[in-house]
Amino acid sequence: MRRPPLLVAALLLGGCSGEQSALDPAGVHSGAVLHLFGLFFWICLLAFALVIAFLAVAMLQARRVDAAQSERTEHDAIASRLLRGWIVFIIVGLLILTLGSYFTDRNLALAAPDTGQSNRVPIRIKLTGQQWWWQVEYEDPNASQQIRTANELHLPVGVPVHIRLESIDVIHSFWVPNLAGKQDMIPGRHNDIELLPTRAGHYRSQCAEFCGLQHAHMALDVVIEPMADWLKWRAQSIQPAKAPAGAEEKAGYAYFMEHQCSACHSITGTPAFGTVGPDLTHFASRPSIGAGTMPNTRGHLEAWIANPQGVKEGNHMPYLAVPPDKLHALGAYLRSLS
């Protein structure tokens, strides 16, 4: 890798911004978990402090081995009282932790119940993990209003989300630290997870189950926004892709449809119907390329198309040997798909 300093900086910055941090909850589920974490932390910290204190006292007291008999019995009495107190502390502490766990768990289970609350009809999403990207489908009782996108999750604040997790190849795991815990995606069965975002912002999800060579580069952009903005995004996403306008975009469109691209990718409103790779209908409005591997800019996009294996070795987009002029045209077309 040629960019370790950048990576380190990103990690440090990542830690600061809290875009992938379980300690910065933006949803009900992660909030509940953070409270529980806090409870555990402080009680265990107290226990740790007490243990260290006792240890220190014991080490200091140990020097005085020739204490008189009366002093020793006095110490024994103190020690046994302390011991009784310690046992009580342990019992009470464990009880608090157990009850805390239990009630948090119950709380999470009922955080967004699937009952007929008409003003909080949950958003239903089907998330399919593939090596090494995410297929996201927003379900709708009206089939023609379904949205299919990839590698990004747009959600409104305050509305419960039910995500059905599936996988078509190996076990992946969906984890948005700011919103909830981890849930595996196992081929051949489906799991469910609930989210209830409470704060707007951009967050990052990461695949949490080792799934192959590029497991580390399987991230998901999670965008939480106010309801009005989300509805705008939704209305825009239901639209088919924009037709290419300028000459360069048209050339890119022609290359896309005549060559390998349309066999793997789909763009609504065009003859491309592939499901091997991500849907690209509104590609230009996505924050990143390659499931969070690179930001979505002109340079990165063309670098990706020119040599996907150099960026994300082993991923299923092959080296295509695109001629340079067609590369610019393709890039122009894809950047017009907002």
Next chain:
Amino acid sequence: MTPQKNALAVCARLLWLLGVATSSIAAAPQLPLAPVSAAPAEDGQWTMPAKNFASTRYSALDQIKASNVKSLGLAFTFSTGVARGQEAAPIVVGDTMYVVTPYPNYLYALDLKNGGQLKWKYAPKPVPAAQGVACCDHVNRGVFYDGGRLFMNTLDGQTIAVDAASGKEIWKAKLANINLGESITMAPLVVKGKVLVGVSGGEFGVRGWLAALDAATGRLAWKAYHTGPDKDVLIGKEFKPFYAMDKGRNLGVKSWPPDAWKIGGGTVWGWISYDPDLDLIYYGTGNPGPWNPEQRPGDNKWTDGIFARDPDTGSAHWFYHVIPHDLYDHDTVNELILLDIPVGGRMRKVMIRPERTGYLYVIDRASGQVLSADPFYENINAYKGVNLKTGRLVTVADKEPKMGKVVRDICPTAPGAKDWNPSAFSPRTGLIYIPHMNLCMDWQSTQVSYISGTPYIGANVRMKAGPGGYRGELTAWDVMRRRSAFKIKEDLPLFSGALATGGDLVFYGTLDGWFKAIDARTGKLLWRFKTGSGIIGQPVSYRGPDGRQYIAVLSGVGGWAGAIVSANLDPTDPTAAKGFVGAVPDLKQRTTPGGTLYVFALPGR
């Protein structure tokens, strides 16, 4: 006894007898009848594959009957020169018989005055690459005779009008594009000077359509698609579906995910019937694409349903969605037998459809209302039945296909309890003779990309024999009593058509080449003949120039059921031929490829 008392006693007895007679006549249910306008009186010919517009496939000729059929023998044979699945019905007009073959779709005219000698041969020369987009062997289901011309379809999507006397081509119309996976295998139907042709390719993501060409010139009169906006589907002011689930605007777009209707299937490759009184054509549409149902949530209109249309304009009058959101590739393109039957005290104009799902539908052909849907196939476990109030087919959640999971023992299998091979109706017995299958399957859905010109399926299927171990069955269904009168079990799936005759006989063929005649009332096997190859064709009957009754059938195994033989597939892979090889891995040991016409008659002068 006094003479007066004697007379009285006799009178009383006579009256009693009269009462018994009349009451027994009143107790016997009235037999269904095909409408005369759609099923005209017998003329000894067979001018269209279904025999008539009502699709009865019944010949009133009765020279061959139960008492003499055992002496039925070969009159002549003719080798078509093509050893693939022979699904066509030989057509007989006057003294000539016309036979069309699978690709390369040769059309032969045989002189019946001269022992079946070849009169002329027409070779349309379809493009060889068309063989790559034919899902289920290179079959052709027959030609249609009208006004001195024969109308035929070719595998590469052309409709051709050929002069019946000389064999010269009159016009040729290119309708389908093989690069989109389109091909044509059905027999055309000519109604009021319009040639009706539908496209095949539901396994290739083809957007299905039915076209009408002017019979004189071959120019396109109208074309109705089966997915997409109402104006493409020719749904207008006259459209009045019976059920609420079929009412609404642009359902051909709304019941699909965005753009999926463009590659949605709904092809027409089966049978069309016509009612001259109501002036409506009736036909069913094929499966939605892909087979994997999770890639196309929604009801998927207008696939898997029955349309009634005006033949002049193509405008739809009603539609019944037989299978909303098809789960198992259950095309609904089977034959529709038009009958008039008494229902609830009054005569109803109905159509009878032995469906792929295993239910026998009786549908009012004026309104599209389902009057009954009784199972003629006993081992259905994928469906619970039809809700007659809403018209909706009820599926079983446990048997729904899932991506990545193998759902086992789904009955009936993908080709259905009964595939395209048509049944026959006898007005003398009131029974419908349904040749069908008893197969079940394991199914695994997979994600599939649409690449035009390649299959768009998304399912791994493996078929096997159904409960009981027998793979085929002939059911004689009593229309009035709504139950089967008798059933004949067969070892191999039945993929041939049936023929009913006035001599109270029913003819059908088995997949290993036996051509059989059974008693139409009891099902007893009366005669059989071993032909050279498995039979998947449609038997016909006609009166020859010498006045004798003849029975003709094409023998040549293939189609979806016989692909293992005709295409020489490998039985080690039970998912070959979309799973059918798993059902008949022994077929190569039972029969070999062939392509011969067999014509039988009683020994005569």
Next chain:
Amino acid sequence: MCSRFLAGSTMMAMLLLSACQREQRQSSGQPLAETAPASVQLPSVLIAGSRPAPTDPRGRLYEGNAYFLNEGQRLFEQFNCTGCHAHGGGDIGPPLMDDEWRYGGQMDQIVASIAYGRPNGMPSFADKLTEQQMWQIAAYVRSMSGNVPKDVASSRADELASTPSLTRTPRQPIRGEAGGGLQGVAP
């Protein structure tokens, strides 16, 4: 003691090194631009003492590599090959797991079939697959008839397991093939 350790570690090293080739990939930074063979000789009569064309060396490279076979298996399903050829048993297209090859069963002949199509219905994938993907699929196709080394054949089918494992598929030599050559080759 020391000699035993030396012998043992040498053997281990040999075993490990011999496995290197099985998993070699060419995607680390340096992309491999493969091409489909410009022309191939189909199985034909060799007249007047002419000799068969030499086999393309790339065939061996792809056939002996487990990664390429695995990729070929994935692509075989994803590009709808199973729609016409099922899992080797055939359907619309001929079976691929037997010994009969209409257009040749050598690696380069299979790649040419995929790239250029064939007259009786095989489509041309020229612009829809990269050439390297075609070689990978061809290698997988060869494995369906047992014609690849057993240790590189894919041992696992991710779908409805209907055929015996490819590691146990008996070898079906191409009809007429004598020790790996084209028809009529004298060993």
